Amino acid sequence: MDTKCVIKIIMNSPPNSNSSHIKLYDLQLVIQMCRGNDEQVLKMVEVFIDQISQSIKEIETAYFQSDFLKIKSLAHKIKPLFTYFGTSKLEKEFILAEVLLSKEIISSELELKIINLSLIAKEVISEMKNDFNIAYE
Amino acid sequence: MNKIVKKKILVVDDEISICMLLQNFLSQEYEVITIYSALEALDWLEGNLPDLIISDIQMSNMDGYEFLIKVRQRGFTKHTPIVMLSGRAESKERIKCYRLGAQDYLTKPFNPEELEELVKKNLYPIHYAIEW
Numbered sequence: 001m002d003t004k005c006v007i008k009i010i011m012n013s014p015p016n017s018n019s020s021h022i023k024l025y026d027l028q029l030v031i032q033m034c035r036g037n038d039e040q041v042l043k044m045v046e047v048f049i050d051q052i053s054q055s056i057k058e059i060e061t062a063y064f065q066s067d068f069l070k071i072k073s074l075a076h077k078i079k080p081l082f083t084y085f086g087t088s089k090l091e092k093e094f095i096l097a098e099v100l101l102s103k104e105i106i107s108s109e110l111e112l113k114i115i116n117l118s119l120i121a122k123e124v125i126s127e128m129k130n131d132f133n134i135a136y137e
Numbered sequence: 138m139n140k141i142v143k144k145k146i147l148v149v150d151d152e153i154s155i156c157m158l159l160q161n162f163l164s165q166e167y168e169v170i171t172i173y174s175a176l177e178a179l180d181w182l183e184g185n186l187p188d189l190i191i192s193d194i195q196m197s198n199m200d201g202y203e204f205l206i207k208v209r210q211r212g213f214t215k216h217t218p219i220v221m222l223s224g225r226a227e228s229k230e231r232i233k234c235y236r237l238g239a240q241d242y243l244t245k246p247f248n249p250e251e252l253e254e255l256v257k258k259n260l261y262p263i264h265y266a267i268e269w
Contacts, residue, residue: 029246029249030158032249033158033161033162033249034158034161034162035161035162035165037161040157040161043157044154044157044158044161047153047154047157048154051152051153051154073195076195076224077152077195077224079224080155080224080245080246081152081154081155081246083246084154084158084246
């Protein structure tokens, strides 16, 4: 399926309309901001995938260095993007992680949260890559 | 035939996705220049004068507050309207920006329609008021 078809399907279907599989993202806002331009939407998706992959890597590294300030800063910076790309599951995990991060203590709960963040981010990326036929590295 | 000159908006944000979203959304009506760092934006302002600046606050090297101070200190951009963007919704952040000379403050993630109105309000303040 080409990108134009994917974007048209996304535009015409209400968010999370498929009962058998809940979509991990919703591009309505991105499509609105790109004024329906398919090429721009695709570029946005590609940039989002790159940014999320990079940020998750940096968060994992910062966690193992106990650099809470850096994790907080990275999370704060990236969080608004989740709204634009409708990745509410990922956004929720980030908000919960931020609460744990504010305690600035390494805990099994926080570690679990970081692992979970990373897993959900990978799921989102994988779904986007499949939907938009973006090659895996 | 007279050529319509689009108003020029400078967007300063080190977050490439935000810059792209703003560019995609605003470029239909305006000329949008995106720059990923405040220092580079100051260099660009040496030879260019935008009609409006939209700047993020949390940026590496130079943050939005320092950028705002520098823009206000410069003669040519002393009165250029500036809209600050931030992920923080606290009023103390807004107050700080207003005291440093920002016209408006928008919290990320922003509603595109609100952004559109803020841009219009700052680019065409008198016309905007007449429409009331």
